[in-house]
Amino acid sequence: xxxxxxxxxxxxxxxxxxxxxxxxxxxxxxxxxxxxxxxxxxxxxxxxxxxxxxxxxxxxxxxxxxxxxxxxxxxxxxxxxxxxxxxxxxxxxxxxxxxxxxxxxxxxxxxxxxxxxxxxxxxxxxxxxxxxxxxxxxxxxxxxxxxxxxxxxxxxxxxxxxxxxxxxxxxxxxxxxxxxxxxxxxxxxxxxxxxxxxxxxxxxxxxxxxxxxxxxxxxxxxxxxxxxxxxxxxxxxxxxxxxxxxxxxxxxxxxxxxxxxxxxxxxxxxxxxxxxxxxxxxxxxxxxxxxxxxxxxxxxxxxxxxxxxxxxxxxxxxxxxxxxxxxxxxxxxxxxx
Amino acid sequence: xxxxxxxxxxxxxxxxxxxxxxxxxxxxxxxxxxxxxxxxxxxxxxxxxxxxxxxxxxxxxxxxxxxxxxxxxxxxxxxxxxxxxxxxxxxxxxxxxxxxxxxxxxxxxxxxxxxxxxxxxxxxxxxxxxxxxxxxxxxxxxxxxxxxxxxxxxxxxxxxxxxxxxxxxxxxxxxxxxxxxxxxxxxxxxxxxxxxxxxxxxxxxxxxxxxxxxxxxxxxxxxxxxxxxxxxxxxxxxxxxxxxxxxxxxxxxxxxxxxxxxxxxxxxxxxxxxxxxxxxxxxx
Amino acid sequence: xxxxxxxxxxxxxxxxxxxxxxxxxxxxxxxxxxxxxxxxxxxxxxxxxxxxxxxxxxxxxxxxxxxxxxxxxxxxxxxxxxxxxxxxxxxxxxxxxxxxxxxxxxxxxxxxxxxxxxxxxxxxxxxxxxxxxxxxxxxxxxxxxxxxxxxxxxxxxxxxxxxxxxxxxxxxxxxxxxxxxxxxxxxxxxxxxxxxxxxxxxxxxxxxxxxxxxxxxxxxxxxxxxxxxxxxxxxxxxxxxxxxxxxxxxxxxxxxxxxxxxxxxxxxxxxxxxxxxxxxxxxxxxxxxxxxxxxxxxxxxxxxxxxxxxxxxxxxxxxxxx
Numbered sequence: 001x002x003x004x005x006x007x008x009x010x011x012x013x014x015x016x017x018x019x020x021x022x023x024x025x026x027x028x029x030x031x032x033x034x035x036x037x038x039x040x041x042x043x044x045x046x047x048x049x050x051x052x053x054x055x056x057x058x059x060x061x062x063x064x065x066x067x068x069x070x071x072x073x074x075x076x077x078x079x080x081x082x083x084x085x086x087x088x089x090x091x092x093x094x095x096x097x098x099x100x101x102x103x104x105x106x107x108x109x110x111x112x113x114x115x116x117x118x119x120x121x122x123x124x125x126x127x128x129x130x131x132x133x134x135x136x137x138x139x140x141x142x143x144x145x146x147x148x149x150x151x152x153x154x155x156x157x158x159x160x161x162x163x164x165x166x167x168x169x170x171x172x173x174x175x176x177x178x179x180x181x182x183x184x185x186x187x188x189x190x191x192x193x194x195x196x197x198x199x200x201x202x203x204x205x206x207x208x209x210x211x212x213x214x215x216x217x218x219x220x221x222x223x224x225x226x227x228x229x230x231x232x233x234x235x236x237x238x239x240x241x242x243x244x245x246x247x248x249x250x251x252x253x254x255x256x257x258x259x260x261x262x263x264x265x266x267x268x269x270x271x272x273x274x275x276x277x278x279x280x281x282x283x284x285x286x287x288x289x290x291x292x293x294x295x296x297x298x299x300x301x302x303x304x305x306x307x308x309x310x311x312x313x314x315x316x317x318x319x320x321x322x323x324x325x326x327x328x329x330x331x332x333x334x335x336x337x
Numbered sequence: 338x339x340x341x342x343x344x345x346x347x348x349x350x351x352x353x354x355x356x357x358x359x360x361x362x363x364x365x366x367x368x369x370x371x372x373x374x375x376x377x378x379x380x381x382x383x384x385x386x387x388x389x390x391x392x393x394x395x396x397x398x399x400x401x402x403x404x405x406x407x408x409x410x411x412x413x414x415x416x417x418x419x420x421x422x423x424x425x426x427x428x429x430x431x432x433x434x435x436x437x438x439x440x441x442x443x444x445x446x447x448x449x450x451x452x453x454x455x456x457x458x459x460x461x462x463x464x465x466x467x468x469x470x471x472x473x474x475x476x477x478x479x480x481x482x483x484x485x486x487x488x489x490x491x492x493x494x495x496x497x498x499x500x501x502x503x504x505x506x507x508x509x510x511x512x513x514x515x516x517x518x519x520x521x522x523x524x525x526x527x528x529x530x531x532x533x534x535x536x537x538x539x540x541x542x543x544x545x546x547x548x549x550x551x552x553x554x555x556x557x558x559x560x561x562x563x564x565x566x567x568x569x570x571x572x573x574x575x576x577x578x579x580x581x582x583x584x585x586x587x588x589x590x591x592x593x594x595x596x597x598x599x600x601x602x603x604x605x606x607x608x609x610x611x612x613x614x615x616x617x618x619x620x621x
Numbered sequence: 622x623x624x625x626x627x628x629x630x631x632x633x634x635x636x637x638x639x640x641x642x643x644x645x646x647x648x649x650x651x652x653x654x655x656x657x658x659x660x661x662x663x664x665x666x667x668x669x670x671x672x673x674x675x676x677x678x679x680x681x682x683x684x685x686x687x688x689x690x691x692x693x694x695x696x697x698x699x700x701x702x703x704x705x706x707x708x709x710x711x712x713x714x715x716x717x718x719x720x721x722x723x724x725x726x727x728x729x730x731x732x733x734x735x736x737x738x739x740x741x742x743x744x745x746x747x748x749x750x751x752x753x754x755x756x757x758x759x760x761x762x763x764x765x766x767x768x769x770x771x772x773x774x775x776x777x778x779x780x781x782x783x784x785x786x787x788x789x790x791x792x793x794x795x796x797x798x799x800x801x802x803x804x805x806x807x808x809x810x811x812x813x814x815x816x817x818x819x820x821x822x823x824x825x826x827x828x829x830x831x832x833x834x835x836x837x838x839x840x841x842x843x844x845x846x847x848x849x850x851x852x853x854x855x856x857x858x859x860x861x862x863x864x865x866x867x868x869x870x871x872x873x874x875x876x877x878x879x880x881x882x883x884x885x886x887x888x889x890x891x892x893x894x895x896x897x898x899x900x901x902x903x904x905x906x907x908x909x910x911x912x913x914x915x916x917x918x919x920x921x922x923x924x925x926x927x928x929x930x931x932x933x934x935x936x937x938x939x940x941x942x943x
Contacts, residue, residue: 026560026567028473030899040395040559054560056568063900070902072472087902133788153788160875162692162900187693189900196792196886197875199896202582209583210765211790225397226583315397351834355731361723362732362740365810368803369747372758379761424654431651446929447658453925454665454918455864457891461898461914462668489658518647546751549866549891553898573753577867580757588761595754606749610742 031065031078063162080164121176130194160197168278294337380596416480421487429495460550479555494536672911712798748807853931
């Protein structure tokens with residue numbers, strides 16, 4: 001008897017508790033960990049502006065974002081690797097790529113003293129191919145005279161999940177190393193020749209922080225927020241550039257953005273441009289199935305491009321240039337709900 | 338004399354093995370002690386009022402809490418119990434009171450096999466059954482997967498407990514003309530109620546820590562869950578997400594979450610032991 | 622029942638009939654709930670088979686022997702995951718089985734009552750610790766300790782074996798095996814204890830009567846008598862080890878590969894699904910993951926089934942298992 005009463009009480013409790021919260025709408029999104037620090041800030045701020053809607057974003061990686069929006073289990077996806085043509089063809093409706101910001105993929109590492117290292121594309125490719133295995137290798141020392149490098153093993157850390165950050169990084173490596181392009185290629189999920197796998201940008205940052213001698217690639221915000229050192233990478237002009245808001249903005253300036261907004265910006269020509277940078281996109285269906293949610297989504301997007309972009313700089317993401325934002329505003333107008 | 342020499346050696350081996358087995362027993366206990374110690378040490382400082390009442394903060398900002406994850410876990414457990422308890426208890430009743438020897442053997446075997454199915458496979462199956470048709474991750478899916486996992490557990494414990502009820506009770510009731518179903522419900526089950534409740538509690542404690550199946554059913558939620566068809570946060574999920582990150586604040590909160598979860602599970606298990614010891618002492 | 626009803630007054634007859642109906646309904650309901658276990662098993666099997674249809678057709682047996690897991694080129698071979706699962710489970714068994722059986726012996730043959738109570742409580746508590754908490758502890762306490770202490774020691778003294786060569790990351794197949802060992806210790810211990818307890822006292826007494834020491838009694842009369850049951854306990858532990866996901870995921874390094882060194886990172890069938898499920902963008906990718914699930918299910922069901930059969934055969938139907 002007592003058990004039955006308890007159950008009845010619990011169920012009634014659940015039902016009653018559901019009621020007053022009906023008014024608030026929940027919009028679900030999933031995908032890239034790359035822009036997660038910025039998006040979570042955006043959703044937090046937007047909740048103050050429009051308390052009737054909440055955006056629940058789960059950072060499961062760009063691969064996850066693409067899959068979930070394709071199977072329509074979320075209302076919007078996020079990815080820093082543009083969706084391939086075949087995947088776009090599989091989508092049940094026209095899927096729009098809406099670029100939001102650009103960010104830097106930085107190379108971070110765990111060495112005592114956290115020295116500031118200089119690396120170039122060819123060397124990075126060799127490290128991630130497993131050819132350079134010790135920190136005091138001649139090739140690393142050549143680029144970093146004056147820094148005492150230990151004899152320890154280089155422990156490569158890469159993404160175990162499908163990742164847009166991986167896409168941007170492998171895009172760069174494919175650009176600078178023929179061997180990489182042929183052997184591994186560029187994608188959100190590749191067959192890494194060596195190294196440990198970690199989940200999300202958070203996971204890679206976590207592993208690098210934990211493992212002495214580790215080297216990995218993460219989005220700039222993650223390196224900064226976790227006080228991890230970043231390497232200066234040699235760009236196409238031959239200069240060693242530190243990843244920053246300015247160097248990413250430089251890289252963005254020379255990017256050519258086609259009609260469907262899918263573009264790559266690795267290894268750009270600018271003298272001060274950071275070579276390993278990429279844009280990140282929100283994946284939204286042009287025809288929104290749920291009118292109420294569609295309306296709120298469009299309102300949020302408009303807010304993101306008027307007020308949200310201003311918050312990007314504080315987190316070291318480069319806001320998009322004005323002409324590009326104007327084009328995006330047009331694209332947002334095309335969303336029907 | 339060879340016999341005496343042998344005897345001394347045998348005595349030595351005897352003493353040695355007693356020491357060895359004692360040491361092994363202590364070694365088995367060591368990981369538990371270490372885990373408790375570290376969870377307490379690293380989590381206690383972070384279990385504060387904010388932790389229990391606040392929602393997670395944006396990425397990189399310190400502070401915030403796991404209020405939604407804690408409530409979410411309870412909500413999921415409630416849903417799971419709604420599914421697991423009726424099916425498990427009634428199934429256990431069937432095993433103990435009805436059925437043929439062969440059918441019951443097969444059912445028990447199947448239940449034991451189900452108990453051994455890895456939790457991640459449950460997650461995949463419920464994803465295909467609930468998440469895909471509904472086109473959303475949801476608290477419902479999370480509750481269903483946990484509930485399904487509870488069914489074989491509760492079924493077996495209920496059966497065992499009901500078996501312990503002396504047959505005399507049943508016979509007396511039937512002799513008085515009470516229909517069989519009422520005999521079972523009002524006399525046998527009532528007598529064994531405490532045992533059934535402890536079985537349910539143990540099953541609840543067991544699924545409360547499950548993370549893998551929730552990865553693709555409950556999905557996680559940065560906010561409060563307001564509807565069964567929405568994703569929901571859960572304590573083990575949140576602990577996992579924070580634990581694999583690099584943010585010190587998240588890791589701190591992961592330890593705090595681990596402490597809360599561990600205490601929840603430990604308290605249930607210890608109280609169950611105390612209750613059943615009482616029962617045994619009183620003779621059933 | 623009808624004949625009786627005919628002879629009784631109508632009201633009582635009606636009550637009887639209602640009672641009979643209620644009885645049947647209740648029994649039917651209970652039966653329905655009980656056979657739901659069959660439904661669940663069939664459902665699991667069906668969903669996994671259905672979900673892996675494409676991959677089964679495309680790869681066939683090749684899936685189990687190919688080590689090429691390449692989502693980009695849509696080539697899926699599960700051998701590295703099978704390897705990781707087997708190695709980590711084997712390591713776990715090698716560590717856990719001797720410890721558990723020794724502990725079971727201690728608990729049943731040697732320990733005084735109060736010690737037994739305390740120890741059993743501890744062991745049941747260990748069984749209750751959720752996998753994710755062990756994983757958390759694994760990442761921040763166990764793995765750094767292994768990396769700084771145990772692994773270098775192993776490399777130094779046993780480095781002549783290919784098992785203990787190569788760079789030390791901390792996260793590794795060995796770390797995965799150790800954490801699984803911690804998780805299966807309680808189940809092997811408690812089942813072994815049941816087995817040892819069920820050895821008839823007569824066996825022990827006979828040995829004592831012949832002048833055996835306590836250890837010899839244990840060895841000759843108890844352990845060899847209980848061999849089959851203990852083997853069953855071991856297989857049960859293996860079954861549990863095969864399915865462990867979260868804690869393993871957090872300490873194994875997540876690198877699908879087949880290597881000789883235990884210090885190298887690896888991946889298991891369960892961790893593969895956990896890592897890649899939400900992002901399988903192509904149908905064949907998702908099917909391949911479902912096929913991994915099918916393989917895992919098949920293996921765990923076989924192993925658990927074998928264990929249950931062994932244990933039931935030894936201890937008899939009255940000895941209910943976990």
